[in-house]
Amino acid sequence: MKNNGSIETGCLHCNVRLSSVFNVLDQEQTQELCAHKSCAVYKKGQYVFTENGLPNGLFCINSGKIKLTTTGYDGKEQILRLVKSGDILGYRALLSNERYHCSAVTLEDASICIIDKKYFFDALAASPKLMFEVVKKMSHDLKTAEDHIVSLSQxxxxxxxxxxxxxxxxxxxxxxxxxxxxxxxxxxxxxxxxxxxxxxxxxxxxxxxxxxxxxxxxxxxxxxxxxxxxxxxxxxx
Amino acid sequence: MKNNGSIETGCLHCNVRLSSVFNVLDQEQTQELCAHKSCAVYKKGQYVFTENGLPNGLFCINSGKIKLTTTGYDGKEQILRLVKSGDILGYRALLSNERYHCSAVTLEDASICIIDKKYFFDALAASPKLMFEVVKKMSHDLKTAEDHIVSLSQxxxxxxxxxxxxxxxxxxxxxxxxxxxxxxxxxxxxxxxxxxxxxxxxxxxxxxxxxxxxxxxxxxxxxxxxxxxxxxxxxxx
DNA sequence: GCAGAAACATGATTAAAATCATAAAAATTA
DNA sequence: TAATTTTTATGATTTTAATCATGTTTCTGC
Known part of the structure; x- marks a missing residue:
């Protein structure tokens, strides 16, 4: 009983997976992944996670768009990142074992998988390839953030x-x-x-x-x- | 002939190492590391690497302070990060296999090791612990950058x-x-x-x-x- | 120690963008 | 569909910070 979900939600048949960090997994690893994820549907404007919450898994966007926002001074919002299908979400706090420092809100109806925290860490330790993919993603987000800093400054x-x-x-x-x-x-x-x-x-x-x-x-x-x-x-x- | 440098520069005896990402390595791994690094001294104001250059190793600050700057519009400088002894330097471009998007300049005389690129990648693949340390560092830098964004915005x-x-x-x-x-x-x-x-x-x-x-x-x-x-x-x- | 350059300091003016104010349009809900 | 709220729009005013200008101090090389 490897596949908890319907055939449509099976990771092997997920065409978003191919453009995600999980594209480096082989068939067996993908089925393992599938056994440790669950999928949920969110309405527009819903919170996927909130500032200060504790992560218990990695989110992966199946469909829909999400904004990562943080509440600044005087309650003013700041949009830090924009996320789209195929992207992973909530990886920073998860990997550094911290609370979320921003909230994730759907900009439209969305379908999002959550991958079990323990399994994800094991998968990372077992697959340097996967780890490198995640590192590349973070590296890209860091570069984007620093570009934004220059823009805001100058x-x-x-x-x-x-x-x-x-x-x-x-x-x-x-x-x-x-x-x-x-x-x-x-x-x-x-x-x-x-x-x-x-x-x-x-x-x-x-x-x-x-x-x-x-x-x-x-x-x-x-x-x-x-x-x-x-x-x-x-x-x- | 594991140790190219003098006893003082041997990684095993490097007290900065203990507060760096390399603290997770055991004695054998540390000696390996030592065999694949070289150390250099920089005068205040010198460039460690420059924007658009290709990384061929990971820098590790032995002593000294360094600024990471990028040249914005109209040639105005932006300081993106500040680096201190025990910190690694130039990891982002290296890990994502890109050119440097900023320059590193010493703020005072500094002593900096450079760890061979190929060895570093091998070490990462071999040691998930080391990889997690690097990920934590990047995660911290990403959080710092995003805090800076909120500050600049608001x-x-x-x-x-x-x-x-x-x-x-x-x-x-x-x-x-x-x-x-x-x-x-x-x-x-x-x-x-x-x-x-x-x-x-x-x-x-x-x-x-x-x-x-x-x-x-x-x-x-x-x-x-x-x-x-x-x-x-x-x-x- | 001196000359020149770079860094620091401060006033005056200008430009940019926030805030305040009001109103129209669109979306939501009763 | 009417009422209410939210979003968009635009004008007037104020605030903030950049720019321009000039002078002083500190640093650096000879």
Whole structure:
């Protein structure tokens, strides 16, 4: 009885797995993995885990988008990372044996597996390959965070806003029309990523809209002039 | 011929090793390590590695302090991390098989070992314990970076300046007098960490000095009123 | 010890962005 | 569908911090 779930949720048949850190596992290891995970469905806006909580497993996003946020001073939110299907979630606190220092909230309905903590550690110790994959993921997140630091330190709000739109494109890509960002964030959420006030965020997006860099339709943002947006973000000189 | 260096530089007798990621190695592994490292001395202001360079080993700080900086837009420097003896250096690019995305510059004369790349990877694969130590280090650096993001996003320059002084205290500690920060940075370097202009940095430090929060003597900064500095940094409410 | 350069200091001005205020539009719920 | 709340929008004002300008001190090399 290796497979607790239905055939659809079996890891061997999971096409997201192939683009995840678990792609390095062989068939046997994958079945082991499958036996130690459980899957859950989350509604939009639900918490997957919360700040200060203790991790008891590794989350793996099957479908859906998630924001990692932390509550700063005066209760203001800060979006630290954005996560998509195939990504692992909650690995930092788990690996360093600490409490979560941020919360994970779904941006849309999501399906998420949780892999048993003990099994995951054993799997890591048994498979250097898997460990290296996780290290690469963390390394990438560290680089992204440090890029963000430079941006926050040295760029003005307009540049950071343009950069944020490019980041959303890089993270979630476009819809079928090849220009609409495949994620819906409120202006406040965008501001919480960019590090500005909601009003400034609204103002700048309106301005980009007027200047035909982007097109706004409710929460949907389309990139009309990628080249000019890159210029506005002032990426490399 | 296991030991290339003098007895003083042998890893077995290195007291810095015990507070480093390599403390998990046994005697035999430590001798192996010793056979695959070489040690070098750097003068203050020297580059250990530079942005865009290719890593060919892991650096381990024997003595001395190092700043990790990246060149932002308009050539402005950003200090990303501060490194001290016992710390490893240049691990991110090495582990993710990328070029360095920042440069490492010594803040004072330093003695630094470099551990052969191939050996280090083999050692990691052979010792999950060592790997976990490295992962913990990266995890810590990621948390620090994300804390910095929140600070840059949500705090004003005065708060960040106070926070930076507390960070220097946490990183390098005090001198024997138990109040003077055990590191010498120029005002410009502090500004490059805080994310402000050199002038604003100078002004705020003078102000803290006038307000008796700190005492300035050239590059030496003493913390006179820790409690008030914590208040000024607006850490937790 | 001196000359030049770099770092530190401080005032004046300008620019950027936050905050405050108000209102319209959209979404949610009764 | 009407009522209420939330989100988006935009103008006016204030605050913050950058920039510009100038002078002083400290450091460094000869």
């Amino acid at each position: 760029k003005n709000v307009r540049e950071r806003m343009a950069e944020a739109l490019l980041f959303l494109k890089a993270t979630y890509g476009f819809e079928e029309d090849n220009q609409t960002l495949n994620v819906s964030l409120s202006r406040e959420e965008i501001a919480d990523y960019v590090g500005t006030s909601t009003e400034s965020c609204i103002r700048l997006l309106s301005e980009f809209n007027t200047d035909k860099l982007i097109q706004l339709k409710g929460k949907k943002i389309s990139i009309l002039n990628l080249q000019k947006l890159i210029q506005t973000a002032n990426i490399e000189d | 705090k004003n320059v005065r708060e960040r300046m106070a926070e930076a002084l507390l960070f220097l205290k946490a990183t390098y500690g005090f001198e024997e007098d138990n109040q003077t920060l055990n590191v010498s940075l120029s005002r410009e370097e502090i500004a490059d960490y805080v994310g402000t202009s050199t002038e604003s940095c100078i002004r705020l430090l003078s102000e803290f000095n006038t307000d008796k929060l700190i005492q300035l003597k050239g590059k030496k900064i003493s913390i006179l009123n820790l409690q008030k500095l914590i208040q000024t940094a607006n850490i937790e409410d």
